[in-house]
Amino acid sequence: MKILLVYAQPESKSLTHHLAREAEIYLQKQGHTIIHSDLYSMEWKAVMDETDYMDRQFHERLSFIQESSHAYSTNTQTADVEREQKKLKEADALILIFPLWWYGMPAIMKGWIDRVWAYGLAYGYKNAGNSYRYGDGAFLGKRALLAVNIGGPESEYSPRGINGNLEDLMFPITHGTLFYTGMEVLPTFAIYNSVGIDKPDLEIATSRWQLRLENLFKEQPILFRKQNGGDYPDRHVLSDDILLGKSGLSVHIKG
Amino acid sequence: MKILLVYAQPESKSLTHHLAREAEIYLQKQGHTIIHSDLYSMEWKAVMDETDYMDRQFHERLSFIQESSHAYSTNTQTADVEREQKKLKEADALILIFPLWWYGMPAIMKGWIDRVWAYGLAYGYKNAGNSYRYGDGAFLGKRALLAVNIGGPESEYSPRGINGNLEDLMFPITHGTLFYTGMEVLPTFAIYNSVGIDKPDLEIATSRWQLRLENLFKEQPILFRKQNGGDYPDRHVLSDDILLGKSGLSVHIKG
Numbered sequence: 253m254k255i256l257l258v259y260a261q262p263e264s265k266s267l268t269h270h271l272a273r274e275a276e277i278y279l280q281k282q283g284h285t286i287i288h289s290d291l292y293s294m295e296w297k298a299v300m301d302e303t304d305y306m307d308r309q310f311h312e313r314l315s316f317i318q319e320s321s322h323a324y325s326t327n328t329q330t331a332d333v334e335r336e337q338k339k340l341k342e343a344d345a346l347i348l349i350f351p352l353w354w355y356g357m358p359a360i361m362k363g364w365i366d367r368v369w370a371y372g373l374a375y376g377y378k379n380a381g382n383s384y385r386y387g388d389g390a391f392l393g394k395r396a397l398l399a400v401n402i403g404g405p406e407s408e409y410s411p412r413g414i415n416g417n418l419e420d421l422m423f424p425i426t427h428g429t430l431f432y433t434g435m436e437v438l439p440t441f442a443i444y445n446s447v448g449i450d451k452p453d454l455e456i457a458t459s460r461w462q463l464r465l466e467n468l469f470k471e472q473p474i475l476f477r478k479q480n481g482g483d484y485p486d487r488h489v490l491s492d493d494i495l496l497g498k499s500g501l502s503v504h505i506k507g
Numbered sequence: 508m509k510i511l512l513v514y515a516q517p518e519s520k521s522l523t524h525h526l527a528r529e530a531e532i533y534l535q536k537q538g539h540t541i542i543h544s545d546l547y548s549m550e551w552k553a554v555m556d557e558t559d560y561m562d563r564q565f566h567e568r569l570s571f572i573q574e575s576s577h578a579y580s581t582n583t584q585t586a587d588v589e590r591e592q593k594k595l596k597e598a599d600a601l602i603l604i605f606p607l608w609w610y611g612m613p614a615i616m617k618g619w620i621d622r623v624w625a626y627g628l629a630y631g632y633k634n635a636g637n638s639y640r641y642g643d644g645a646f647l648g649k650r651a652l653l654a655v656n657i658g659g660p661e662s663e664y665s666p667r668g669i670n671g672n673l674e675d676l677m678f679p680i681t682h683g684t685l686f687y688t689g690m691e692v693l694p695t696f697a698i699y700n701s702v703g704i705d706k707p708d709l710e711i712a713t714s715r716w717q718l719r720l721e722n723l724f725k726e727q728p729i730l731f732r733k734q735n736g737g738d739y740p741d742r743h744v745l746s747d748d749i750l751l752g753k754s755g756l757s758v759h760i761k762g
Binding site for chain 1: 517518520521547553554555556557567568569570571572606608609610611612613614615617618620621624637641658659660662663665666667668669670671672675676678679680682683684702734739742743744745753754755756757758759
């Protein structure tokens with residue numbers, strides 16, 4: 253299988269790079285092929301703007317949806333975006349590795365999503381509006397996994413921890429960005445207390461990471477409800493037959 | 508009062524710029540002073556990296572926490588970051604205006620947070636670790652408001668809508684980024700169906716926006732629980748006395 257590793261940390265001695273290197277070694281040992289997107293080394297352009305469209309369709313007013321659609325369908329995207337999309341299309345799994353900054357991805361990785369997740373591909377698939385998304389789409393059949401390094405302790409990210417439950421904080425990425433495109437998303441891998449982690453704890457974390465990598469294609473994904481599976485019969489709102497009276501992000505997960 | 512408007516859209520004809528202009532006109536009429544951070548016009552550097560630290564404390568390995576702390580405390584931050592922090596310190600309210608991209612901020616705005624929210628100021632306040640946060644901190648007494656333009660319909664962001672409830676999706680920003688620093692955060696202002704919005708709908712949205720601006724300093728903020736208010740007595744986990752057995756992001760809001 254082919255696995256695309258995307259990571260966002262400039263320091264090669266960081267835990268993020270450690271996880272990327274371990275993933276490469278460990279997955280290659282299992283016979284897989286690794287593709288890299290080391291965003292800082294690539295000097296990835298984070299900001300989506302008008303220079304992303306080499307053949308503007310409309311000059312009067314910049315609409316990202318229109319220009320992204322036009323650029324994608326006419327092969328006039330910039331070379332850097334095309335290259336990343338090609339890697340994604342080839343990959344059987346995508347692993348995003350990053351330090352948690354303000355409860356989300358570093359800007360450089362958010363900008364990788366903003367620019368690579370084009371209209372006609374990641375959204376507006378088949379130019380059919382929102383017909384194919386959340387469990388269906390261009391990336392159906394691929395797996396996705398977040399690996400996150402977190403300075404704080406696990407208790408603060410537990411179901412009643414002050415920061416919010418980690419999986420709820422990641423929902424805009426796991427559900428709204430990855431599952432959106434059809435990918436199966438695995439539970440988030442996290443290393444807590446990551447700042448100045450000592451050798452014994454690093455070894456434990458590395459073993460946990462290897463186990464997750466070993467099961468990359470076997471593990472049960474998060475059971476997000478599919479848009480077109482019958483759970484959202486009207487205006488994409490959860491059916492009254494399911495968890496009536498309940499709300500919160502977890503209603504979108506089965507079981 | 509002084510109000511800092513931070514917005515992230517390159518197109519001056521966009522709804523984002525419309526909201527920024529309306530805010531300026533309307534708030535000035537009420538006697539307030541407006542400070543702007545038009546991130547695209549400013550060509551804001553989105554990516555936090557080693558060039559942000561003009562006088563590195565440690566050269567062996569880049570630690571953002573250490574270097575941010577050192578740069579903030581020794582006044583060796585870059586001029587662009589210092590300028591934004593000065594604006595923030597002067598402001599009585601912060602309004603972030605942006606189009607919703609992949610259920611979050613555009614990368615350029617995430618990068619504004621990543622770089623401006625320095626150690627010693629937005630986190631690690633008074634160099635006291637995590638002592639002052641979530642309802643306390645350097646920005647105590649300031650108000651904050653998100654104004655978000657959303658392509659999709661409101662139903663999809665309702666409490667049981669497929670995308671997730673809007674306020675839950677914004678939690679990493681409202682709670683984890685703004686309330687974290689001590690700010691009082693108002694409920695998110697959203698314009699749905701924003702793509703190609705017609706004139707009558709734009710007028711309705713503009714009136715709604717003016718009403719929110721009028722009440723900027725009067726409106727009830729989201730009642731996030733304070734870290735040091737007694738609700739998190741042990742390891743920053745919500746007390747068993749509160750909503751026992753419940754979880755999800757909403758447990759961190761009173762009432």
